[in-house]
Structures are given as structure tokens and as C-alpha cells.
Amino acid sequence: MTVLAIVVFAVAYLLIATDRVPKAAAALGGAGIVLAAGVVGSDEAFYSHDTGIDWDVVFLLLGMMIIVGILRRTGVFEFTAIWAAKRAKGSPLRVMVLLVLLTATASAFLDNVTTVLLIAPVTLLVCDRLGISPVPFLIAEVFASNIGGTATLIGDPPNIIIGSRAGLTFNDFLVHLTPIVVVEVAVFALVLRRLFRGAFDADPRIAEVMTLDEREAIRDKRLLVKCGVVLALVFAGFIGHSVFHLDPSVVALLGAGVLVLVSGTRPRDYLAAVEWETLLFFAGLFIMIGALVHTGVISHLARLAADATGGNALLAAMLILVVSAVLSGFIDNIPYVATMSPLVVGLVADLPDPGEAQALWWALALGADFGGNLTAIGASAxxxxLGVAARAGTPISFWEFTRKGAVVTLMTIALAAPYLWLRYFVLA
Structure with a gap:
């Protein structure tokens, strides 16, 4: 059974990494095989906290997808992007900086895939009006999305998995990761001119941009107010997790339910915003990971990792940071973190200092989230x-993305390493 669990997972992982088949199909296919073969049963797959589907992750994503789907109908994202372009006076560099800052901020409170989907069409519109290539802008925005999403529990799907596995709250992520993310975003904004040399040389059609009226982008003001109130309550629930004793998944579902009721949105409209393929992908992935845990594969790897680091928490944190950045760049960081989380649980259990032990989780989050920028397949965003760019007739090649992504990843990891060292091992 152990060999079967490893082979099934390896084949599914390869299919996921190479995009030979849809990710959800690969994950569900692998899950079906381990269930049918009896590697795990229904109790382990659907009800066990250690080996089953992490329903907190699934329902947190479901709730936020519904909320964002309804919010999208208001036009507030288009409003924000047009407003930013006008405030930049049509300067390509200033437009990029503002869009990067907006994307990074939005990605901290929405998942980065949703942020990219919302900001990309507006970027294409603004670049068309300016008469400049949108490719550098789209690449910069996805980098900013992956960096900004690192700041909170809900900003990047790997964080949701880490939060659930480690018992970390929304506030934990705010306190421990937001400071370094703010620094990373600021440094990234400063290097944009050098990173995208030649992208700002065109003579933009500033007059056309200034004729855009951002107020016309708002399609439903009453719905926008309702969404704003519900979102404020949802984030208050996230932040007040320890006071209200409500898990983020419950808060997200309650917020989605309330917004559906007060908005009067039809089921076919808000359900259309749910990325069912993503949720099914998570479900199948968790079952395959559970099979590895159930057969003892994960615990064996954890023992090997502990032996390799000799119980040195600093060495373990740095190893996790660097390895996570590299592997997440070539393999989607969602399945990577789902695989690594049980390993980190084993490593943390052997460390006596709680602060140093928690640093391993932050190393995993920083490495996986920032490493997602390394290549074009490093993160779902x-x-x-790339799909949005291709449909718009401005395709971005794998290597064009990766050349820039390698620089950004190296920069962000180089800043993250001393942060971990200073905060958890020197100043703690």
C-alpha cells in the first residue's frame, strides 16, 4: 500500500506540474485510485483531521469566491484601476507603480488569482489607451500579487493550508508576515524601472487616459455599499477570531450567506463565480496527501529531515525557505505546501522553543509564496x-516571464532570510 500511495502521488504530481491533464482531473483521479485500492477508507478521507480533506480550506475558499463574485458585479475594481491611471497622469512608470501597489494590497485581502482576474482586463484597457505594450504591466502585477498575497491568511492559497495545518490565525499572519511583505513590495516598486527597462520609452497617449471617467465603471452603487458592509464584517471576524471563537471558514461562509441574502443575487450568478475546479483539485490533493500520511511516508521523511538538520531550528528554517522557493517555482506552490505541511508538523514537534518552531511555518509560507514568482507555472495566478494575455493577443512566453521572475524571487528570498534570522533567532 505504501508503494502504491507513493506511485499514485508521484504520477499525479507530474501531471499537475506539466499541465498534461487538468489539475482537478489529476488530483481526483489519484484520490479515486487510493480510495478504490483501500489505501485509505472513507473515514480517513472525509472525516479525519490528519489524513482527510481539510474542509476549513475548502469552505474558506468557497465563501470568499462567492463574496468576490458578487463584489465583481459592482465595477469597483475597474473604478480603482482607472482612478490610479488618471492619478498617474498617464506616465507609464507611475501607472505601473500604482497598479502594482493596488494589486499587492488587494491580494492581501482577496486571493491572488481573483485579484489577477479582476485587474488584468483593466490593465489591458489602460495600456491600449496609452498606446503601450501591456506585457510588462501584466507580469509586474502578477509578481505583486504573489508578494502581496503572502501578507495574510487568505491572500494566497498556500497560506490557507499552512494556517489550517499549524493552527495559525488571521492575526498571526498579519503580525508575522505583513511587516516583511510591506518591505518586499516597497523594494519591488523601487526596482520596477530597472527590471522593465525599455517598457516606459513609448510616447503615451495621455489625453485619451484622462478622458476616462472612473465613475462610469460603478455599475451598482447600492450593491457596492452592501458588499462594503459585509466585507468589513468578514474581516472583523477574521481579525477577531480569538474573541468570537469562529474559524475563518465559518466567517467566510456566514459573510457569503448574508451577502447573497441582502444582494438578491440569483443562485446561477453567484455560483458561476465559484471556481469549482479549484475546490475539487484541493479535495483530491488532500486525499492523496492523506494516503501518504496514513501509510507513514510523511513521518519517515520528517525523521530524515530532522536528522539532516540535527535539530538546529535556524538551519531547518533556512533550508525550508530556500528549498520551498526553488521547488515552488517549478511545481505549483499549492500541492507543494500541501505535501510539505505534514513534514513541517513533524519537524516542529521536535523543537523545544515555540518561537523557533513557529519560524519554520513562516519560512514555508515565505518560500512557497515568493517562490511562486520563479517561473510561469510557479503559482496559479x-x-x-498568461491565459489572459494570450486571449488578449499579447502572449507572454515562459522564458520572458521566468527571466524576470528569477530576479524577483532571488530579491524577495534574499530579504526574507535575514528577516527570519533577526526576528526569530536574534531578537526573539
Missing amino acids: NVVM
Whole structure:
């Protein structure tokens, strides 16, 4: 059974990494095989906290997808992007900086895939009016999305998995990751001119941009107010997790339910915003990972990792940071984190200092989230952005993305390493 669990997972992982088949199909196919073969049973797959589907992750994503789907109908994202372009006076560099800052901020409170889907069409519109290529802007935005999404529990799907596995709250992510993310975003904004040399040389059609009226982008003001109130309550629930004793998944579902009721949105409209393929992908992936845990594969790997680091928490944190950045660049960071989380659980259990032990989780989050920028397939947001660019007739090649992504990943990891060292091992 152990060999079968490993082979099934390896084949599914390969299919996921190479995009030979849809990710959900690969994950569900692998899950079906381990269930049919009896590697795990229904109790382990659907009800066990250690080996089953992590329903907190699934329902948190479901709730936020519904909320964002309804919010999208208001036009507030288009309003924000047009407003930013006008405030930049049509300067390509200033437009890029503002869009990058907006994308990074939005990605901290929405998942980065959703942010990319919302900001990309507006970027195409603004670049068309300016008469400049949108490719550098789209690439910069997806980098910013992956960096900004690192700041919170809900900003990047790997964080949701880490939060659930480690018992970390929304506030934990705010306190521990937001400071370094703010620094990373600021540094990234400063290097944009050098990173995208030649992208700002065109003579933009500033007059056309200034004729855009951002107020016309708002399609439903009453719905926007309702969404704003519900979102404020949802984020208050996230932040007040320890006071209200409600898990983020419950808060997200309650917020989605309330917004559906007060908005009067029809089921076919808000259900159309749910990325069912993503949710099924998570379900299948969790079952395959559970099979590895159930057969003892994960615990064996954890023991090997512990032996390799000799119980040195700093060495373990740095190893996790660097390895996560590299592997997440070539393999989607969602399945990577789902695989690594049980390993980190084993490593943390052997460390006596709680602060140093928690640093391993932050190393995993920073490495996986920032490493997602390394290549075009490193994060789901990258794949989505490339698809948007291709449909718009401005395709972005794998190597064009990766050349820039390698620089950004190296920069962000180089800043993250001393942050981990100073905060958890020197100043703790």
C-alpha cells in the first residue's frame, strides 16, 4: 500500500506540474485510485483531521469566491484601476507603480488569482489607451500579487493550508508576515524601472487616459455599499477570531450567506463565480496527501529531515525557505505546501522553543509564496495571467516571464532570510 500511495502521488504530481491533464482531473483521479485500492477508507478521507480533506480550506475558499463574485458585479475594481491611471497622469512608470501597489494590497485581502482576474482586463484597457505594450504591466502585477498575497491568511492559497495545518490565525499572519511583505513590495516598486527597462520609452497617449471617467465603471452603487458592509464584517471576524471563537471558514461562509441574502443575487450568478475546479483539485490533493500520511511516508521523511538538520531550528528554517522557493517555482506552490505541511508538523514537534518552531511555518509560507514568482507555472495566478494575455493577443512566453521572475524571487528570498534570522533567532 505504501508503494502504491507513493506511485499514485508521484504520477499525479507530474501531471499537475506539466499541465498534461487538468489539475482537478489529476488530483481526483489519484484520490479515486487510493480510495478504490483501500489505501485509505472513507473515514480517513472525509472525516479525519490528519489524513482527510481539510474542509476549513475548502469552505474558506468557497465563501470568499462567492463574496468576490458578487463584489465583481459592482465595477469597483475597474473604478480603482482607472482612478490610479488618471492619478498617474498617464506616465507609464507611475501607472505601473500604482497598479502594482493596488494589486499587492488587494491580494492581501482577496486571493491572488481573483485579484489577477479582476485587474488584468483593466490593465489591458489602460495600456491600449496609452498606446503601450501591456506585457510588462501584466507580469509586474502578477509578481505583486504573489508578494502581496503572502501578507495574510487568505491572500494566497498556500497560506490557507499552512494556517489550517499549524493552527495559525488571521492575526498571526498579519503580525508575522505583513511587516516583511510591506518591505518586499516597497523594494519591488523601487526596482520596477530597472527590471522593465525599455517598457516606459513609448510616447503615451495621455489625453485619451484622462478622458476616462472612473465613475462610469460603478455599475451598482447600492450593491457596492452592501458588499462594503459585509466585507468589513468578514474581516472583523477574521481579525477577531480569538474573541468570537469562529474559524475563518465559518466567517467566510456566514459573510457569503448574508451577502447573497441582502444582494438578491440569483443562485446561477453567484455560483458561476465559484471556481469549482479549484475546490475539487484541493479535495483530491488532500486525499492523496492523506494516503501518504496514513501509510507513514510523511513521518519517515520528517525523521530524515530532522536528522539532516540535527535539530538546529535556524538551519531547518533556512533550508525550508530556500528549498520551498526553488521547488515552488517549478511545481505549483499549492500541492507543494500541501505535501510539505505534514513534514513541517513533524519537524516542529521536535523543537523545544515555540518561537523557533513557529519560524519554520513562516519560512514555508515565505518560500512557497515568493517562490511562486520563479517561473510561469510557479503559482496559479501566473497561469491565469498568461491565459489572459494570450486571449488578449499579447502572449507572454515562459522564458520572458521566468527571466524576470528569477530576479524577483532571488530579491524577495534574499530579504526574507535575514528577516527570519533577526526576528526569530536574534531578537526573539
